[in-house]
Amino acid sequence: MADLALSGPAGPRPKNRFSRANIFIYGTLLLVSVYYLLPLYVMVVTSLKGMPEIRLGNIFSPPVDITFEPWIKAWSSACTGLNCDGLSRGFWNSVRITIPSVILSIAVASVNGYALANWRFRGADLFFTILIFGAFIPYQVMIWPIVILLREMGLYTTLTGLVLVHTIFGMPILTLLFRNYFTSLPEELFKAARVDGAGFWGIYFRIMLPMSLPIFVVAMILQVTGIWNDFLFGVVYTKPDTYPMTVQLNNIVNSVQGVKEYNVNMAATLLTGLVPLIIYFVSGKLFVRGIAAGAVKG
Amino acid sequence: MADQTSVSIRNLDLSFGAVEVLKDLNLDIGAGEFLVLLGSSGCGKSTLLNCIAGLLEINAGQIHINGRNVTWEEPSARGIGMVFQSYALYPQMTVRGNLSFGLRNARVPKAEIARRVKEAAEILQIEPLLDRKPAALSGGQRQRVAIGRALVRHVDVFLFDEPLSNLDAKLRADLRVELKRLHDRLGNTMIYVTHDQIEAMTLADRIAIMRGGRIMQLASPGEIYNRPANRYVADFIGSPSMNFYEGHLTQDAQVFESGDFRVPLAAYPFDSAQPGGRPVTLGIRPEHVLTGPMAKTAPVAMGATVEMVEPMGSDTLVWARVAGLPLRLRMDGQAAVAPGDQLDIGLDLARAALFDAKTELRL
Ligand SMILES: Nc1ncnc2c1ncn2[C@@H]1O[C@H](COP(=O)(O)OP(=O)(O)OP(=O)(O)O)[C@@H](O)[C@H]1O
Ligand SMILES: [Mg+2]
Numbered sequence: 001m002a003d004l005a006l007s008g009p010a011g012p013r014p015k016n017r018f019s020r021a022n023i024f025i026y027g028t029l030l031l032v033s034v035y036y037l038l039p040l041y042v043m044v045v046t047s048l049k050g051m052p053e054i055r056l057g058n059i060f061s062p063p064v065d066i067t068f069e070p071w072i073k074a075w076s077s078a079c080t081g082l083n084c085d086g087l088s089r090g091f092w093n094s095v096r097i098t099i100p101s102v103i104l105s106i107a108v109a110s111v112n113g114y115a116l117a118n119w120r121f122r123g124a125d126l127f128f129t130i131l132i133f134g135a136f137i138p139y140q141v142m143i144w145p146i147v148i149l150l151r152e153m154g155l156y157t158t159l160t161g162l163v164l165v166h167t168i169f170g171m172p173i174l175t176l177l178f179r180n181y182f183t184s185l186p187e188e189l190f191k192a193a194r195v196d197g198a199g200f201w202g203i204y205f206r207i208m209l210p211m212s213l214p215i216f217v218v219a220m221i222l223q224v225t226g227i228w229n230d231f232l233f234g235v236v237y238t239k240p241d242t243y244p245m246t247v248q249l250n251n252i253v254n255s256v257q258g259v260k261e262y263n264v265n266m267a268a269t270l271l272t273g274l275v276p277l278i279i280y281f282v283s284g285k286l287f288v289r290g291i292a293a294g295a296v297k298g
Numbered sequence: 299m300a301d302q303t304s305v306s307i308r309n310l311d312l313s314f315g316a317v318e319v320l321k322d323l324n325l326d327i328g329a330g331e332f333l334v335l336l337g338s339s340g341c342g343k344s345t346l347l348n349c350i351a352g353l354l355e356i357n358a359g360q361i362h363i364n365g366r367n368v369t370w371e372e373p374s375a376r377g378i379g380m381v382f383q384s385y386a387l388y389p390q391m392t393v394r395g396n397l398s399f400g401l402r403n404a405r406v407p408k409a410e411i412a413r414r415v416k417e418a419a420e421i422l423q424i425e426p427l428l429d430r431k432p433a434a435l436s437g438g439q440r441q442r443v444a445i446g447r448a449l450v451r452h453v454d455v456f457l458f459d460e461p462l463s464n465l466d467a468k469l470r471a472d473l474r475v476e477l478k479r480l481h482d483r484l485g486n487t488m489i490y491v492t493h494d495q496i497e498a499m500t501l502a503d504r505i506a507i508m509r510g511g512r513i514m515q516l517a518s519p520g521e522i523y524n525r526p527a528n529r530y531v532a533d534f535i536g537s538p539s540m541n542f543y544e545g546h547l548t549q550d551a552q553v554f555e556s557g558d559f560r561v562p563l564a565a566y567p568f569d570s571a572q573p574g575g576r577p578v579t580l581g582i583r584p585e586h587v588l589t590g591p592m593a594k595t596a597p598v599a600m601g602a603t604v605e606m607v608e609p610m611g612s613d614t615l616v617w618a619r620v621a622g623l624p625l626r627l628r629m630d631g632q633a634a635v636a637p638g639d640q641l642d643i644g645l646d647l648a649r650a651a652l653f654d655a656k657t658e659l660r661l
Binding site: 186188189191192193194195196197198202206207210211 | 352390
């Protein structure tokens, strides 16, 4: 009996890195990555080339003469209609739209979600159903009524109006997100805080908020990327002076006068995409953790 | 138990939507009393506790605490402290922060807060832990902190919802003793929910056995054990549980009969004179079946055949058959019995229980 333990396999099972399954899995992953990264590569190299080099037509070849001229032009002097100050105006508009919209929508939605999850007030279920129903109404249906509403309030074509629209449209999904997260927190914690004499806001700020960083990061990423990338609301509810970056990008890329400056267009596109990209890189880990921590749980 | 009442519940109704959980419940708890709510899972113990705490809005009835009608009061205004099964410590606060949270909400002066936190930490022996976060505590330490959180508030009534059930057996026994000491020392009213019989029997001044949102019996542990008011309570209390025999009383109500199993009832303490000739249930606890020399002299003696033996160390559980009916009995841990043995047994009828078969109430 005792000798039996000495013969045969022992310890960790040896692994074959180059097994057929591994080659297949990593091969597929590599292929898919290349497929996804290729367009980005083309954009980056094109944006760093001068126009003569682009006319040669080798879109995959790296730039011979690296130039940042297209980037500078895209940022500060590309023309859209009458304005020739590049994307910078749109960038600052987008910043002025995104920051207040994100803060406002998250602030309101988190309180909504908290109230729905923990303070089961009368009619809470009905309220929630209506809110969720709102998430399924196509945006297009509401565009025109909102134009009228904003006009009546004197907010049409203003940044404030657009902020309001973004806040309202973010409400259903964000409220759902927060409600589900707060529901997943232990209910006894909430009860203990009530016995300890904390009120609605006391519990929200001192018990719930400190435990909810991951879900706030998730909400922030959703909102920043969603609002930054928005085109439809931007083009409908603003005017050239207040166009967000995406609308301006479209106008630069689609301008009909003169030759198509591919390098400037690519640079402008990359500039516009930079903000969501940075947000993902900075908070990607927290994002995943937030999703895992009940954001997608019933 | 003092004669003054501390918590009174009158005609309490509570339902979740269409599900009635508590029905017309009445309960009076004396000042300084240790009351245990005992019952199987889902019988409404936690619900009742939450109603007393004010965490659930009741559908009808009244709740009085210390002579004050608190039915519509906020939890924090009721003079109660609560300890939860999951501890429910605020994860982002230190132990000190957890203990003082309620006092800070009540705007108690800083010096007073420090004094009370120190006092509670001393009582519960958690002074070295005051600056740690809950995540860095063991289960037993967390539960102490949770108790401390109720302690610092100097409330009259403590509510415990299965506070020990997440701890391992050894720690549970230790903390149980500590809780009892704490009660002796503080003299507060305590309402304690559990489904652990041992906790209930050892801690309680009185036990309320609940079933389906009703109180089946409210009495001292001894009374509940020795004179269960109905069959449910008799079955619920005691481990292993009581032996039950369905049968009937003879016409003169002097003998219990179930087939060949005949038990003279001369020694049985009837509550009142009973008409004979009707179906009843006889209950005998395994530990009240006499064996050895005592069996021979018992007023009710018979022979049993051993079928199975479960040695449990301190005592031995024997599964036997008497007059064709199964019987569990508890013998000394050193008893030498084996399956197939013939045993002389006696029944201690003074400690047996007879129930009406229909109403299941004690006769
Ligand atoms: N929020 C709720 N909504 C609907 N039904 C509920 C709710 N809370 C409890 N119940 C029901 O009420 C009944 C009593 O629940 P309660 O939590 O009081 O049981 P308990 O005696 O504490 O059980 P346990 O020993 O398992 O803790 C159960 O049948 C439960 O399903
Ligand atoms: Mg419970």
